[in-house]
Every structure is written in C-alpha cells, then in structure tokens.
Amino acid sequence: MKSGFRSIGKWYKQREYDSHTSRLFLVLMVIFLLMAASSPNTFLTRNTFTSIGYQLPEFGLYALAMMFAMMLGGIDLSIVSIGNLSGIIIAQFMSQNMASGSGNESSIIMLVCAFALAILTGAVCGAINGISITIIGIQPILATLATMQIFNGISIAMTKGSAVVGLPKIFAGLGNNTIGGFFPIILVAFLIIAVVLSLLMSKTRFGMDLYMVGSNRRVAQFSGIHCNRVTITSYMIGGILSAIAGLIVASRSMSAKVGYGEIYQLQAILAVVLGGVSPKGGFGKVSGVFLSIVSLQMLSVGVNILRISDSTFIKNLLWGGLLIGVMVMNYILDRYRDHNLAIRARRHE
C-alpha cells in the first residue's frame, strides 16, 4: 500500500511539467465530491449530467477558440461576435430559403449549405483578425476589440437589432436531439472536435509551430517557421470554432440575435486561464481547458440544482473565486517548487 502511494507520488513528480492540469483535475474531483456529498439525491442523477451535456458544447467551443488566440500570447475579444454574426447569417439564409415545417431531401441539402456558410463566415472573420494582427501589425487585444465592434455592427445593420426567427424545425433537431437517447448530438460533436484539436496540437507540425511561435516568436521566425501563417491559421481555427458555437446557440434557441451569450466572451478567457494556458503564450493543452470547462460547468449546474439563491450570479462569484484561488494556489506551489529546486541545487554544489 505504502509503495503504491510512493509510486503515485513519483508519477506526480515526473509529470511536473503538467502539474497545472493535474492540480485542476484534483480541484474538479473536490468540486464533484462536495456537490455529490451535499445533496446526493439531486446531484447524482441522470438529469444533472444531461443538462451539463447540453450546456457544455457552446461554452466549450468558445473557450477552445479563445485558447488558440491565447496560446500565441494574444487574445480574441471577437469570438462571441463571430458566433452571433454567423448565426444571424445562416438564420437569415434558412428563413429565406427553407419552409419552416418541411423535412425533405432538399432541406437537408440546404442545411448542409447553411453549415458550410457558417463555417465560411467564421473562417473569413478569423482570417480578418489574423491578418490585422500579423500583416498590419495591430496588437491582438486592440485588433479583436475593433473587429468585435465591426462584426457586431454588421450583425446590427443586417437585423436592425432584432432577433431573426422562423427557422425550420429540422434545424432544432441538431441542438436538442440525442444519440441513443442519452448523449446529445452537440456533446458528441464537441467531444470529437476536442479530440481532433488535441491531436492537432500534440501530433502535427502545425501544433509544434503553434507552441514555438507562442513561446518565442523571434526564435521561431529564425528557425524557419512562417509565423504569420501560423498566427492567421490559428485565428481562423478560432473563428471556425466560434461559428460552430454560434450555430449551436442558434439551433438551441431557434433564433439569432446580436448580443446572445455576450457573457461567454470574458468567461472564455477565465476558463482558458483556469485550464493552465499561460496568457503570455506558449503553454497549454486542450485537455487542461477541457477539464476547466467541465469543472466550471459542473459548478454552475450544481448551483442550479442545489437551488442556492440567485444561481447565475452565485455562479459568477464561484467562477471568479475559483480562478483567483487556483491562480494563487499555482503561484504558491510554483514558488515552493522553485524554492525546493534551489535548495536541491545548492546541495549538489
């Protein structure tokens, strides 16, 4: 038994480079146990997990989009506006070209066209962000603040500020149906996207380039990486992810409007930082961000189910507190580790 603990300890030490993710995993377990212990009858039900499953994808996609910008030491303030813009574009496309009750073959083709349109919109918006950051040379926070207003402005000008409604019924199935009666389609899609992105970051050349450009742009440039191309591509990926999120939001609410989910904008930054992505760039993993999204979502659903007063706002309180708490914890533990390393180094001398 004792040796078992020791080997776990050894494993933990060996994975030191990944310590933020494992600490986050511990935090997640603590949250889960607290929630489960405080009211096992209501928390440990199928209902809880389905509602987490429905709420996870849209927020998760925005957070992953933000992650690609923050990996490069930048930030993307335009994700939600990209999501809303593409939601509005496809909503107008569908409400004009599809009858709301039909479900025949031509409407499926139209649906595919709408998806393609959304993804195209996201890619173009992301490319605009990337180009203004690399070729024009605007700081990321400024460029995306400006493009956020531009994309929102286009959305407002297209809709005059009101919601686009009258979407076809077949579109609602995407957001609300399940596979096998349990797994929501959007959750499965989100998991697939997360796995693909994780592989993209860890196994491909683009992923390596991304880490290098994020940690030191100059060195990356001198070692022959096309920094501009990497930056533009990652902002485009962010745009596409936001567009998919916008699609899901539109499908779940059956309408599209400027300002939907605006709160996700800043919460995505929070989730990404909590997930161990360094705001200075170069560090971070999809798995870390995924864990942080799940724990945040679990907190909010748990608060919802436990019916603690005004749930959306206590959620804010808990999320902010969690972020600051985890940051302070990491700060102290890292300091402690550095201190120990220094002592060990001195002993070797």
Place this chain on the structure above:
Amino acid sequence: MSNLKQLMKRNEFYIALVVIGLSIFIGVLNSVFFSFQNLADICRSATVYGIFSIGTLMVILSGGIDVSFPAIATVSTYATLMIYAPGGFEGNIVLFMLTACAIGLVLGLVNGLFIAVFDFPSLIVTLATSSIYYGIQFVVLGSFRINKIPSYLTGLSRMSLFTFKSENGSSQLPLIFLFFIGVAIIAFVVLRYTMLGRAIHATGGNRNAAERVGFGVKKTQFFIYGAAGLLAALGGVIYTVMTRQGDPASIIGLEMTIISVVVLGGVDINGGKGSVFGVLLGLLFVLIINNSLILIGVQSHWQQLILGLAMFVNASITAFRSKLASRCVHEIDRHAEKEGETQ
C-alpha cells in the same frame, strides 16, 4: 514651425482634425448640431463616460487594463444606496460620495493587491474580480432596482450650471458636469506635473527600467488601481444621480466601450503613451457618433459598425506608423554597419 512639426507627430492632432471635420460636416448638413441643446446633451452624456475613461486611461497608461470598473461602480453605488436608504441612516451628499468612493477604493485596492503583489496579468485579475464583485452584488446585496434615492441626490440632479430657454422648452447643462471637469483637470495635473505621473508613465513604458531608476512600481500600481476603483465609484454615483434610480444591471458591459474611447483617443494599449486631452477627443468622437449621426439621417443601427471601422482604421494607422518608425531604425543600423565596414 518646429512646434507645428511636433504637433504633426502627435496622435491627438489627427484625432482633433477628425473630430473637427466630423463636427463641421454634421453641422453643415444639419444646423441643430451646433445648437445649445445638442451640445448640452453631448456634455451630459460625457459626464459618466468621461469619469470612467479617465480611470481607464490611468490604468492603460501604466501598462495594465481594467475591466472591473463597471462592477466596482455598481457594487459601491448600490451598497451606499442601501446604507443611506430612506428610513435608515440619513447622511448628506458629501458623506454619500465619500462612502461610495471609500468602497470603490477598497475594491480597487483588491485588484491592486493581486496585480502588484502576485504579479498576475491585470486583464485576468480584473476579469475574475469583476465576476466576484457582480456575484457579491447580486447574491449579497440583491438585484432589484432602487427607485427611492435620497432627496439630496435628486436635488443635485436638478441643479444646473446654466439654463438656456428657447421656444421649444429649456435645456440645461447639469451641475454634475463639473465633477467630470474636475476629475479631468486633476488627472491632467497629476499625470503631467507630478512625480507620481512620471512613475505611471515609466511603469507603462518600461517596467524594468522604471524599477532600476528607482520608481516604486508596486506602490504605483496600488495607487493606480485604487484610484481607478475610486473613480469608478464616483462615476457610479454620478450615474445614479443622473438616472435618479439605483439599477444594478444598467452599466454592465460598459468596459469595452470605455476601452474603445480611450484607445480612440490615441492612448497606446501597451502603456506609456497617451494624454487626458487625447481621451477627451476620443470621448467627443464616440459621443458625436452616438448622439449626432442621427441628425444627418444615419440610422442608429449603423453606429456600432462606424465606431468599429473608426477604431480599426485608427489602430491600423498607429500600427503602420510604428512599423515605419522601426524600419527607419533598421535603416540607420544598416547605414552604421556599412560605415563600419568601409572604415
């Protein structure tokens, strides 16, 4: 002549040109723009935005960013309204403002603590604290609108600096506009003529250099975030006075607008460069777009797009100019290298 050249180098010069051009353009198309009523309207809406912008200017000058000021404004004003609620503690206008500002100062110093002591990125810290402050607001204090505000606040809202009577009613410039003027003047003096102002600029320009020269960077950061919290609370009180009610949800989401105002005023988002005068111009630009475009028949749903494009163009020009400047440096280097080779 050299003065003119100096002027041409400054961002504020071009923003001023744009603002003047825009005003003349709108004024020629519709003479209502230059009427006293419209100008008073612009001044009135400048009051709250202006106070927030000055606070944000100080933070951005020091190389940070603060997205928590709407939360601080909301919480401190609302808490103060609850303390001085009818039937409770009576108080007067000065006490009311002091209490609100004290709460704002404390909340701002909490930001400062995490930023200065733990050295966390300011965007992340203020993001987290703003969601904590909102949480405190809605969970502890409540989210209902307070319609009965103390009588001295409504009294203050009715006082006017001067009133102008025309055939279609009278329009007035409210007294609280003076608060904004006062804040702007104090900020100008502090940033321009005091050691503290130098320290703020130095911290934003180059932190390490500022530390080596002997500026207390951490102390400066504490001051900045404290001051930003205080100004946020003041802005919140002024907002309450103007709307004559305490509505906790009304200034949520103002942070991006205010940051845009500051950036449009030629302030460098990396810190170190910028002026109160530039922020005033940026503010004027945004307010003209928001209030007066409708006078020339541009419908209100184009506002956001125009503001976004203006910001984009502004940022592009700034970026392009700094690229040109750095190219000049490279050329000088290459020149020096060549000279070195020939020798």
